[in-house]
Amino acid sequence: MTSAPPNPAGSAPGLVAEFDQTIHPTQEKIEILSVSLLDEHRSLVSELKQMAKSLRIEFGWHYLLDLTWTIHSLGAVAGKTILEAGAGVGLLQWYLAQAGAQVLSVDRLSRQTLPVRYRNRFQARGLRATDLDPDRRALAHGFTRPLPGPFYRRWAVRTLAFGRDLASYLPTRRSPGSVVIYNQDLTHLADIPNDSLDAAVAISALEHNDPQDLERIVQEILRILRPGGLLLATLTAGRGQDWWHAASAGWCYTDTTLRRLFDLPEQTPSNYNRYDELFAALKNCAELRDNLAHFYSQSQDKGMPGGVWNPEYQPVGVLKIKKAAKG
Numbered sequence: 001m002t003s004a005p006p007n008p009a010g011s012a013p014g015l016v017a018e019f020d021q022t023i024h025p026t027q028e029k030i031e032i033l034s035v036s037l038l039d040e041h042r043s044l045v046s047e048l049k050q051m052a053k054s055l056r057i058e059f060g061w062h063y064l065l066d067l068t069w070t071i072h073s074l075g076a077v078a079g080k081t082i083l084e085a086g087a088g089v090g091l092l093q094w095y096l097a098q099a100g101a102q103v104l105s106v107d108r109l110s111r112q113t114l115p116v117r118y119r120n121r122f123q124a125r126g127l128r129a130t131d132l133d134p135d136r137r138a139l140a141h142g143f144t145r146p147l148p149g150p151f152y153r154r155w156a157v158r159t160l161a162f163g164r165d166l167a168s169y170l171p172t173r174r175s176p177g178s179v180v181i182y183n184q185d186l187t188h189l190a191d192i193p194n195d196s197l198d199a200a201v202a203i204s205a206l207e208h209n210d211p212q213d214l215e216r217i218v219q220e221i222l223r224i225l226r227p228g229g230l231l232l233a234t235l236t237a238g239r240g241q242d243w244w245h246a247a248s249a250g251w252c253y254t255d256t257t258l259r260r261l262f263d264l265p266e267q268t269p270s271n272y273n274r275y276d277e278l279f280a281a282l283k284n285c286a287e288l289r290d291n292l293a294h295f296y297s298q299s300q301d302k303g304m305p306g307g308v309w310n311p312e313y314q315p316v317g318v319l320k321i322k323k324a325a326k327g
Helices: 042-055 061-075 091-098 116-122 137-146 151-167 211-224 257-263 273-285
Strands: 031-034 080-083 102-107 124-126 178-183 197-203 227-236 242-243 250-253 314-321
Touching: 031 273, 042 061, 042 091, 042 137, 061 091, 061 197, 061 227, 061 314, 080 091, 080 211, 091 102, 091 116, 091 178, 091 197, 116 124, 116 178, 197 211, 211 227, 211 257, 250 257, 257 314, 273 314
Parallel strands: 080 102, 080 197, 102 178, 124 178, 197 227, 227 250
Antiparallel strands: 031 314, 227 314, 242 250
């Protein structure tokens, strides 16, 4: 997802160095994500944690693995046009923009009132006029959005958030890349031409679709990729059979099913034969266990109900390469 490009002006120190050390992948694969990625790419992991903190973004429990695998697999991204599927306001799009990519951020949920702390720093705009409200409307939304708790607490939270948003208007060094917001269902990317993007990424998003819709989504993403373009998606792995994980509202897939959904040949490499070994290492990973996001302890409807460390699945990455049309 090659020789290293020059460090784009304005990039954070060390941000592009991680890309420079990668080798462009040439082989499609299905790979359960090992916790060894955290130590193998420690500088990148530190960059991700620091950037998430500065943007006030909390990670899903396995997202450090997903993000590290995806960024490493992409290789150099400066000057590339990359779609993020199911992006929400997640970290990857901002990271890629900071590294010099032009990111098309797609999600079926609206980001019209995207907080201004993202807009100014990452040159965010809407693909269509309806995709992103003007800054002033986003500021007003941030100050009036409903919050739980007594009045004085709501007032304090809103005032602090409003002050932070106003501070983000101060002159700042913008990212060399940009983020284009596109609020659209992934099955029908009507405004994107064929063969127009260099790569597509999805961080733990595609498994929340029905399997039938996922096949359509993969084909739609491949339609807009240039020949040779990479599709890198992280999903969740199931051992022995596909199953529905209710707490995270997502499907856990076998490698056989992933080959079918992503139209990969039977001989596509997979490390599912190491499923039990990799799962044991995941369950014993102190770095992930001891840094669960606060939202897990506040809900029973997330992938780690109640904030109790008890992984029931493990993340898996799929690398698909668009083939050139025959003839």
